[in-house]
Amino acid sequence: MDILFERRFELLWPTLTEIRQVLKHVLGALSVKREEVDAAGLAATEYLTNLIRHNEGSEHSIILRISQVTSQEYELTIIDELKAYNLFKKNDSQWTLDSWELVEGGMGVELIRHYFSSATYITKDNKNYFSFTLNQIDKRPTVIYVDDDPVQLALMNAYLKDKFQVIQCENIESGWQAILTSDASILLLDHQLKNGTCEPLLEKLNKSNLKSQLSVIMLTGDDSEEVISKINRLGVDDYLIKPVQKNKILQSFERVTHRFAYLSYQTAFESTPSKIPLGNDRLAHVFGSICLGNGGDFFMPINEEGTAFVLGDMMGHGLQALKESFAIKGFISGFLATGLPYQDMLKALNNALYNQQLCKSSLVTLIICYINEDTLFWLNAGHPAPVVINQSGKVKQLNGTGPLLGLSKNHNYNLYQTSLTDIHHTLLYTDGWTDNRYVDKDEITELEKIIPSQKYTKEAFAHLLWKNSQVILSKELDDASLIIIN
Numbered sequence: 001m002d003i004l005f006e007r008r009f010e011l012l013w014p015t016l017t018e019i020r021q022v023l024k025h026v027l028g029a030l031s032v033k034r035e036e037v038d039a040a041g042l043a044a045t046e047y048l049t050n051l052i053r054h055n056e057g058s059e060h061s062i063i064l065r066i067s068q069v070t071s072q073e074y075e076l077t078i079i080d081e082l083k084a085y086n087l088f089k090k091n092d093s094q095w096t097l098d099s100w101e102l103v104e105g106g107m108g109v110e111l112i113r114h115y116f117s118s119a120t121y122i123t124k125d126n127k128n129y130f131s132f133t134l135n136q137i138d139k140r141p142t143v144i145y146v147d148d149d150p151v152q153l154a155l156m157n158a159y160l161k162d163k164f165q166v167i168q169c170e171n172i173e174s175g176w177q178a179i180l181t182s183d184a185s186i187l188l189l190d191h192q193l194k195n196g197t198c199e200p201l202l203e204k205l206n207k208s209n210l211k212s213q214l215s216v217i218m219l220t221g222d223d224s225e226e227v228i229s230k231i232n233r234l235g236v237d238d239y240l241i242k243p244v245q246k247n248k249i250l251q252s253f254e255r256v257t258h259r260f261a262y263l264s265y266q267t268a269f270e271s272t273p274s275k276i277p278l279g280n281d282r283l284a285h286v287f288g289s290i291c292l293g294n295g296g297d298f299f300m301p302i303n304e305e306g307t308a309f310v311l312g313d314m315m316g317h318g319l320q321a322l323k324e325s326f327a328i329k330g331f332i333s334g335f336l337a338t339g340l341p342y343q344d345m346l347k348a349l350n351n352a353l354y355n356q357q358l359c360k361s362s363l364v365t366l367i368i369c370y371i372n373e374d375t376l377f378w379l380n381a382g383h384p385a386p387v388v389i390n391q392s393g394k395v396k397q398l399n400g401t402g403p404l405l406g407l408s409k410n411h412n413y414n415l416y417q418t419s420l421t422d423i424h425h426t427l428l429y430t431d432g433w434t435d436n437r438y439v440d441k442d443e444i445t446e447l448e449k450i451i452p453s454q455k456y457t458k459e460a461f462a463h464l465l466w467k468n469s470q471v472i473l474s475k476e477l478d479d480a481s482l483i484i485i486n
Contacts (some may be wrong), residue, residue: 001075004030005066006435009053010059011080016045021066021407023076025363026066026315027134028183030074036136039115040076040349046108047078047087047130054085057061062095069133077131084123085132087112140165142182143253145399146175146198147190156188159246164253172201179210180356184207186253191220191231202234210358211235212325215256219244275459278307278371278485282420285462288433288481295479296362297430302336308370311483313383313430315363321479327358328366343369346379346405346413353406364405367428376426376485377417381405384434387427387447388418394449424454425461432480433469459485 004381005026009015013220020041023151027037049420051062063079065406087109102205112119116132123129142165145156153168160166167182169175178184188203189198198218205211218231218239231239237256240248276284289297296314312320312328331352335345346368352358365383369376382404400416420426434443450468452461462484469482 002068003065003435004068004074006063008061010061010062011048011055013052016048016052016403018407019044019048022064022363022404025406027074029315029362030066030350031138031140031183032074032134033136033138036134040132040134043112043116043119043132044076044078046111050087050108051078051080051082051085055082071139072135072137074134074137075131076134078128079130080128081126082128084128086121086123087120088119134368138165141186142176142184143186143188144169144178144182145188146170146172146185146193146201148192148193148195152190156249159249163250171195172198175201176204179205179214184214186256187214187216188217189218191218191227192222199230199234202236206235208326209356213358215329217252217256223448260294265412276301276309280307280371280374280420281369282485283458284309285459285466285484285486287462287466287483289430289479289485290481296325296467296481297432297481298325299483300329300332300483302332302342302368302369307372308342308368310366310368311383311428311481312364313364313432313479313481314359321362322364324359324364331358342370343381343413343415346381347411350381350405350411350413351409354409359406365431366405369428371420371485374420375417376420377415379413379415381411381413384431384443385416385430386418387429387444388423389425389451390422391424391454393424393451393454395451397444402457423485425458428483428485430479433482462486 007022009019023041023044024037027040028034032040047118048062051478052280060080060082065077065079067077069075112132119130119132121128121130140163143160144167145153145267147153147156147168148170150170153170157166157168164186167178167184169178175187175189175198179187189201189297190198195235202216204215205216215238216236218236219242220227220231221242223241228239240252265427265436274286276286278284284300289312290311298312298314299309300310302308303311308403310332312325314324314328328349331349333346335348336427346366349366353364364381366381367386369386370425373379376386378399378400383401385398385400387395389395398416400414402413403411434446450465452468455462456464465484466472
């Protein structure tokens with residue numbers, strides 16, 4: 001069983017909202033049908049509500065895990081180390097969904113049983129596991145088709161439905177809403193509509209940060225040089241002259257998909273240097289996915305002096321995560337041109353994600369760091385906090401993190417700092433680096449096992465630590481990146 005997503009949460013009332021948002025994003029990205037996503041959010045909420053009620057007044061945490069069981073099944077598991085409380089056995093209510101009475105506790109259990117009859121609760125090795133299986137999976141890629149002719153909409157749906165999920169839109173307004181709310185990979189447009197053209201939609205798309213997520217194909221009945229020239233200037237990936245046959249449509253879809261994959265491959269090998277000067281005679285030694293640029297981890301220097309940078313981690317890996325990271329990096333690059341503070345950038349990015357202006361189906365953790373006068377400053381949005389190793393070899397994870405981006409428009413992000421005077425090495429990494437290796441989640445204890453002695457030079461230390469942290473390929477769950485500053 002492959003673990004696709006795992007994260008620790010504090011067992012608090014506000015966490016319920018956060019987990020519901022996480023499930024919406026993650027399960028949506030995994031192609032779980034919307035009704036199943038809603039049911040999973042309801043079941044998780046009912047279970048956690050009871051867990052909080054029976055453990056209120058003390059600090060605890062839970063782990064949310066999503067695993068792949070088969071190609072058509074995922075398992076959602078909530079893990080805790082609390083005193084066992086089997087909600088199913090504790091509840092003897094006879095309440096059913098058809099009842100008109102309100103019953104404390106019983107309704108939640110019945111709702112879970114209604115949606116996920118195979119839900120289980122087991123206790124093993126002092127841990128409790130609440131699990132249920134999600135099996136309404138639709139792996140077909142999503143296409144948005146904008147056309148105001150109902151006959152053409154029906155015809156295109158018939159052409160594509162075996163291989164694609166088709167979102168049919170009769171005007172550019174509903175097309176824009178579909179772009180904002182779906183995880184589509186292709187936008188298919190009829191150029192000439194009854195009340196104008198679809199050009200305003202393309203112009204709006206080109207001004208947003210969403211273009212990197214979509215391949216655009218235009219259908220047109222006018223193959224004049226003027227029209228084709230205008231379409232090309234709007235940045236479409238392919239165009240087809242109507243009437244068009246089914247095989248031509250499918251060939252076009254294949255062309256634009258392969259073209260984007262090739263572009264992503266080329267971009268992937270614009271690699272990050274393995275050593276980056278950071279000022280104050282410090283170097284950043286860079287390892288893993290951020291060196292190759294072939295996944296969801298990304299690294300960006302963000303000032304001319306080389307003392308500030310961004311380390312980010314998109315949920316997932318491979319081409320889709322790479323596409324999502326383009327959107328984030330594009331947003332950051334655009335914001336930096338304004339000259340506003342980094343705190344404002346993080347707040348603006350949070351609002352853009354919350355309003356689904358980019359990365360609609362993914363989550364991102366982000367840490368912004370800069371060094372000034374031998375002090376490390378950082379802003380953190382759900383990313384692992386820096387780990388420091390002092391001159392005597394003691395390992396410590398610093399306190400300083402903030403909420404995940406895009407889950408609330410009211411998020412605020414604090415600036416943290418620590419003196420580097422007595423620090424020999426500073427470690428920054430993405431979740432994959434520890435998730436791939438560490439099983440018991442006690443990251444510092446595990447890290448201490450692989451840290452080289454202080455007898456090595458700074459560069460040799462960095463390379464040996466990276467080497468010691470590697471696992472065999474079959475155990476890799478996620479992109480993994482590490483930055484060692486010394």
